[in-house]
Amino acid sequence: xxxxxxxxxxxxxxxxxxxxxxxxxxxxxxxxxxxxxxxxxxxxxxxxxxxxxxxxxxxxxxxxxxxxxxxxxxxxxxxxxxxxxxxxxxxxxxxxxxxxxxxxxxxxxxxxxxxxxxxxxxxxxxxxxxxxxxxxxxxxxxxxxxxxxxxxxxxxxxxxxxxxxxxxxxxxxxxxxxxxxxxxxxxxxxxxxxxxxxxxxxxxxxxxxxxxxxxxxxxxxxxxxxxxxxxxxxxxxxxxxxxxxxxxxxxxxxxxxxxxxxxxxxxxxxxxxxxxxxxxxxxxxxxxxxxxxxxxx
Numbered sequence: 263x264x265x266x267x268x269x270x271x272x273x274x275x276x277x278x279x280x281x282x283x284x285x286x287x288x289x290x291x292x293x294x295x296x297x298x299x300x301x302x303x304x305x306x307x308x309x310x311x312x313x314x315x316x317x318x319x320x321x322x323x324x325x326x327x328x329x330x331x332x333x334x335x336x337x338x339x340x341x342x343x344x345x346x347x348x349x350x351x352x353x354x355x356x357x358x359x360x361x362x363x364x365x366x367x368x369x370x371x372x373x374x375x376x377x378x379x380x381x382x383x384x385x386x387x388x389x390x391x392x393x394x395x396x397x398x399x400x401x402x403x404x405x406x407x408x409x410x411x412x413x414x415x416x417x418x419x420x421x422x423x424x425x426x427x428x429x430x431x432x433x434x435x436x437x438x439x440x441x442x443x444x445x446x447x448x449x450x451x452x453x454x455x456x457x458x459x460x461x462x463x464x465x466x467x468x469x470x471x472x473x474x475x476x477x478x479x480x481x482x483x484x485x486x487x488x489x490x491x492x493x494x495x496x497x498x499x500x501x502x503x504x505x506x507x508x509x510x511x512x513x514x515x516x517x518x519x520x521x522x523x524x525x526x527x528x529x530x531x532x533x534x535x536x537x538x539x540x541x542x543x544x545x546x547x548x549x550x551x552x553x554x555x556x557x558x559x
Contacts (some may be wrong), residue, residue: 263282263284264278264283264320265277265512265515265516266280267516267519268516268519269520269522269523270520271520271522271532273522274516274517274519275538277516278513278516278517278538278542278557279473281509281512281513281516281542282509282542284511285504285507285508285509294513296456299476299477299480300396300472300473300477301488302472302473303469304465304469304470305462305465305466306538307458307459307461307462308455308458308459308462309459309461310451310452310455310498315451315452316444316454318448318451319423319445319447320444320447322451323444323447325441327436327440327443330436331432331433334436335429335432336423336430338428338429338432339429339501341360341425342422342426342429345418345421345422345425346422348418348501349415349418349419352411352414352415352418355417356407356408356411359407360404360407363400363403363407364400365406367396367399367403369392370396371396371397373390373395374389374391374396375389376398379559380392389429429451441505444521454519464535489538491542501544501545504544510543510544510546513542513546514543514546514550517533517539517542517543517550520534521533521554526557526558527558529554529557530554530555530557530558533550533551
């Protein structure tokens with residue numbers, strides 16, 4: 263029978279098994295034991311785009327930002343309300359002050375008139391001039407009060423105008439501050455998601471490591487079971503019979519076909535490390551070591 267020429271280690275193992283089954287155990291085939299694979303779920307990493315991060319940061323800060331704006335708006339409104347109340351109070355005080363001033367000068371005029379009547383000079387130039395002076399003084403005092411009142415009211419109105427303008431632009435006044443805070447929160451969220459991604463990656467690597475170890479363990483078990491089977495089956499045939507049948511010639515040919523594709527050092531190392539070779543080659547194993555050692559020279 264002609265066997266394939268192996269070009270890889272896997273093909274070599276397959277050809278050697280085929281040779282063995284053909285010469286040593288042509289009828290009774292080895293049945294592998296069903297071994298259950300290990301099942302472990304891996305985690306899916308959460309991928310978040312820059313736009314999603316910005317939206318998350320904006321939503322996270324939306325309430326505090328709105329509260330900050332409302333607090334500023336309330337503070338400005340309260341200040342405006344207080345200034346309007348101050349205007350009303352000032353107006354009442356001025357009206358009261360004017361009334362008291364008018365009353366005081368009316369009493370003064372009445373006093374002058376009464377004295378003039380008693381003295382019989384009510385229509386004299388002196389009395390008329392005296393009453394005119396009193397009226398003029400009263401007018402000047404009232405003008406002073408009005409001027410001072412107007413100055414204070416103007417100052418208050420200027421403050422109200424400035425605060426009203428600030429009130430209409432209260433949201434715009436926080437734009438830069440809130441932008442910086444959202445940018446900072448976005449960076450924090452990004453770092454947090456990156457940490458979670460690293461944790462997921464670490465976990466998945468651990469899972470994959472366990473799966474690989476378990477699969478290797480199953481393969482080792484299957485291999486050990488198979489070679490135990492080979493040992494048992496091999497005991498039924500003598501080496502002379504295997505030599506006569508051409509078993510060892512086929513095995514040696516297959517080995518050389520593969521190992522001569524490797525460098526002498528690679529072939530020698532791989533051959534020595536392969537625990538299956540002594541089983542397949544039997545007493546010819548030492549000869550093969552000598553052959554591959556010679557290649558090294």
